[in-house]
Amino acid sequence: MLSHHSAAELQGLVATPVPAIHVMVPTGSQIAPITGVVLHYSSLVTRERHPALRPPQTRVEETVLDLAGGAPSLDEALGWIFRACGSRRTTAERIASAMARRARIRWRTELAAALGLGADGVHSLLEFRYVSRVERPHGLPVATRQFRVTRAGQYQYQDVTYQTYGVVVELDGRVAHPVELRWRDIHRDNASNVDGQQTLRYGWADVTEQPCRVAAQVGGLLSRRGWDGQLRRCGPTCQIPVRQIPA
Secondary structure (H helix, E strand, O other), X not given: OEOHHHHHHHOOOOOOOOOOEEEEEEOOOOOOOOOOEEEEEEOOHHHHEOOOOOOOEEOHHHHHHHHHHOOOOHHHHHHHHHXXXXXXXOOHHHHHHHHXXXXXXXXXXXXXXXXXXXHOOOOOHHXXXXXXXXXXOOOOOOOEXXXXXXXXXXXXXXXXXXXXXXXXXXXXXXXXOOHHHHHHHHXXXXXXXXXXXXXXXXXXXXXXXXXXXXXXHXXXXXXXXXXXXXXXXXXXXXXXXHHHOOO
């Protein structure tokens, strides 16, 4: 059956196909090398095969775990988890069940933590970084992820919403910003302001390179809108201004 990147292509997890065809076969099979084909051996072929999709291919959850386990970095491994959950091709619960059936898997602890946040609505690596580097370490309140709002008869999803305080944080991991998408974001922010919400927007560099500054801005806005909590330093080198830390 098709597996890894080839299965991911059929399942809509990748947009650009890879040159080689990835095929999974039963352990012990005697197969001569085939040009352009990468063979993967498994003793659990029957369990990992999708029961309905054709051509034969691994289940989406197994595809995700195969790719995450072979990823060159933890970030890329986490990216497969969030891509699958965020696109609603599978769920964090299904991936967790598949992972529990595997005796060995790389980065098990980190992937399990990501799956927990995936079940709570985190749909991208950037959202994961926001939770793990901005929100939790600095004592910000727990936000609602992917909060659905209806505007002009259409559903929209807000990345991070502090509902009680009317604060929205939108996270944009794109390197390039096509004009039509930039205007879409502006229209969405304007609609949030009309609804009484205030939007802060951050990119990858903000969240990963300046998480303390982001936390200070979010915390400051939350405080002005009624949050009575206190920011805390994430460590000895935290860059949150002293005036925002309780004595």
